[in-house]
Amino acid sequence: MKLLFLSAEDRADPWREALAEELPELEFKLWPDDVGAPEDIDYALVWKPPAGELRNFPNLKAILSLGAGIDHLAADPELPTHIPTSRLVDRCLTQGMTEYVLYWVIHYHRHMNAYADMRVRHEWRHIPQVDPKRRRVGLLGLGELGSDAAEKLVALDYDVAGWSRTAKDIPGVTSFHGADGLAPFLARTDILVCLLPMTDQTRAIINKDNLAQLPEAAVFINCARGAHVVDDDLLAALDNGRLSAATLDVFHTEPLPADHPYWSHPNVVVTPHMASLTVAHSAAAYIADNIRRVERGELPLNTVDFQTGY
Ligand code: OXD
Numbered sequence: 001m002k003l004l005f006l007s008a009e010d011r012a013d014p015w016r017e018a019l020a021e022e023l024p025e026l027e028f029k030l031w032p033d034d035v036g037a038p039e040d041i042d043y044a045l046v047w048k049p050p051a052g053e054l055r056n057f058p059n060l061k062a063i064l065s066l067g068a069g070i071d072h073l074a075a076d077p078e079l080p081t082h083i084p085t086s087r088l089v090d091r092c093l094t095q096g097m098t099e100y101v102l103y104w105v106i107h108y109h110r111h112m113n114a115y116a117d118m119r120v121r122h123e124w125r126h127i128p129q130v131d132p133k134r135r136r137v138g139l140l141g142l143g144e145l146g147s148d149a150a151e152k153l154v155a156l157d158y159d160v161a162g163w164s165r166t167a168k169d170i171p172g173v174t175s176f177h178g179a180d181g182l183a184p185f186l187a188r189t190d191i192l193v194c195l196l197p198m199t200d201q202t203r204a205i206i207n208k209d210n211l212a213q214l215p216e217a218a219v220f221i222n223c224a225r226g227a228h229v230v231d232d233d234l235l236a237a238l239d240n241g242r243l244s245a246a247t248l249d250v251f252h253t254e255p256l257p258a259d260h261p262y263w264s265h266p267n268v269v270v271t272p273h274m275a276s277l278t279v280a281h282s283a284a285a286y287i288a289d290n291i292r293r294v295e296r297g298e299l300p301l302n303t304v305d306f307q308t309g310y
Pocket of ligand 1: 069070
């Protein structure tokens with residue numbers, strides 16, 4: 001049984017070691033130099049494969065994504081769709097994203113951006129502290145990642161709402177859904193966090209019209225995809241005060257070009273698509289479990305529905 005590892009962004013060695021512990025009978029092949037006979041490859045563990053590449057492996061039994069998002073696969077018009085594709089759902093991946101969201105929500109809630117500016121000016125004063133029950137956090141997307149972040153924010157007493165395609169029932173979280181639910185959701189959101197999947201319905205959702213629904217001086221945190229955002233509209237909202245700040249982890253072009261205005265905007269924090277990185281030793285157990293399932297003739301966990309796009 002052979003697995004092909006194909007990613008220009010992930011280190012192969014930790015995966016080779018972690019999968020050898022989980023499935024000693026699995027042979028680890030590395031794209032592009034150590035592929036062997038393409039017809040011998042049973043599984044492809046991938047991140048952003050070149051379009052059409054997976055067509056070259058005629059006996060693949062499943063495609064396993066190295067990340068939670070599968071837009072990197074959905075964009076391939078030649079993706080083999082007669083076999084299942086599985087999203088990565090993993091404790092460390094979810095935990096990492098929740099840490100990122102909590103870190104930045106708390107940063108803005110506790111005015112850490114303003115305190116950082118004051119430190120530069122050697123200025124000593126207090127900014128009134130706000131009860132978290134009065135801080136309205138809104139999560140765009142209540143899937144695996146969004147719902148975990150929502151639950152942890154509820155545990156910290158924030159006033160949490162979420163917006164999703166269909167209604168969700170998460171204790172303590174006010175659920176808005178569908179096109180009609182978006183404007184009222186935005187109108188009650190001081191800190192907006194985007195954790196949406198990338199689909200035709202969510203592309204460019206952070207645009208001038210939707211940003212205009214937010215209260216004055218709201219904050220935006222994007223840890224989903226750059227294409228959720230119309231960059232010029234976001235920059236305009238930062239410049240006209242609709243938004244007071246933004247933390248952005250994802251961009252239309254990655255790495256973010258050195259001359260992009262986000263880098264030097266005083267109210268924007270840029271992080272290099274690191275909100276949650278896949279941890280091989282944790283995720284390998286899930287990948288091995290999925291391979292065992294397929295070998296038993298079952299579908300892998302979290303098989304992607306390409307109609308909904310996740
Ligand atoms: C993912 C990502 O989809 O890192 O997991 O963006």
